[in-house]
Amino acid sequence: EAQVTQNPRYLITVTGKKLxxxxxxxxxxxxxxxxxxxxxxxxxxxxxxxxxxxxxxxxVPEGYKVSRKEKRNFPLILESPSPNQTSLYFCASSLRGGxxxxxxxxxxxxxT
Amino acid sequence: xxxVKQSPQSLIVQKGGISIINCAYExxxxxxxxxxxxxxxxxxxxxxxxxxDVSEKKEGRFTISFNKSAKQFSLHIMDSQPGDSATYFCAAxxxxxxxYGxxxxxxxxxxxxxLx
Numbered sequence: 507e508a509q510v511t512q513n514p515r516y517l518i519t520v521t522g523k524k525l526x527x528x529x530x531x532x533x534x535x536x537x538x539x540x541x542x543x544x545x546x547x548x549x550x551x552x553x554x555x556x557x558x559x560x561x562x563x564x565x566v567p568e569g570y571k572v573s574r575k576e577k578r579n580f581p582l583i584l585e586s587p588s589p590n591q592t593s594l595y596f597c598a599s600s601l602r603g604g605x606x607x608x609x610x611x612x613x614x615x616x617x618t
Numbered sequence: 619x620x621x622v623k624q625s626p627q628s629l630i631v632q633k634g635g636i637s638i639i640n641c642a643y644e645x646x647x648x649x650x651x652x653x654x655x656x657x658x659x660x661x662x663x664x665x666x667x668x669x670x671d672v673s674e675k676k677e678g679r680f681t682i683s684f685n686k687s688a689k690q691f692s693l694h695i696m697d698s699q700p701g702d703s704a705t706y707f708c709a710a711x712x713x714x715x716x717x718y719g720x721x722x723x724x725x726x727x728x729x730x731x732x733l734x
Binding site: 510539541546547548549550551554564565596598604606607608609610611612 | 624627650652654659660661662663664667707709711721722723724725726727
């Protein structure tokens with residue numbers, strides 16, 4: 507089954523404790539992206555990757571890091587999480603930039 | 619200039635009625651306008667999309683109307699059903715081919731409730 511998977515689905519952590527949210531797609535897509543969803547703000551793009559080793563900032567990159575060492579994986583790293591990063595995070599992928607995006611199920615992160 | 623405005627914030631429609639959600643944008647570089655549907659606990663899923671070379675696109679009960687000069691586009695759901703109850707997001711995108719980048723912007727969302 508073609509899909510985008512994210513882990514974990516739920517995470518509660520404390521301020522400053524480094525964490526990684528994994529994202530993997532099995533569709534051989536070139537383009538992958540991370541979004542955060544907050545009430546009243548819709549989805550805002552954090553980082554995106556056009557292909558392996560090619561990443562760029564979206565609209566809200568502060569406090570986040572990404573890497574794209576393999577085509578199928580695009581992890582999101584929070585080096586020092588803060589409470590304002592409490593949000594619902596979605597990973598997405600598409601065959602190429604500008605094509606239909608397929609979203610993962612989401613990761614609900616709470617930083618206390 | 620990168621914003622996409624969306625209204626209404628919430629919408630209640632009777633079964634069989636027409637649901638209309640409107641979006642507006644400023645950046646004339648946007649060249650792809652998708653609508654996403656999101657059910658509680660799920661990720662958004664593409665519903666229908668349009669490019670600015672056409673003024674309307676219809677897929678089943680869902681229609682996008684696009685007004686390039688007004689920089690507005692809307693989603694019409696005909697014969698709305700309770701199963702259509704979800705949050706709808708409009709979005710806009712332009713693909714920066716020269717520097718291999720992409721800008722993807724979503725509206726804030728509209729929560730649609732279709733009453734049985």
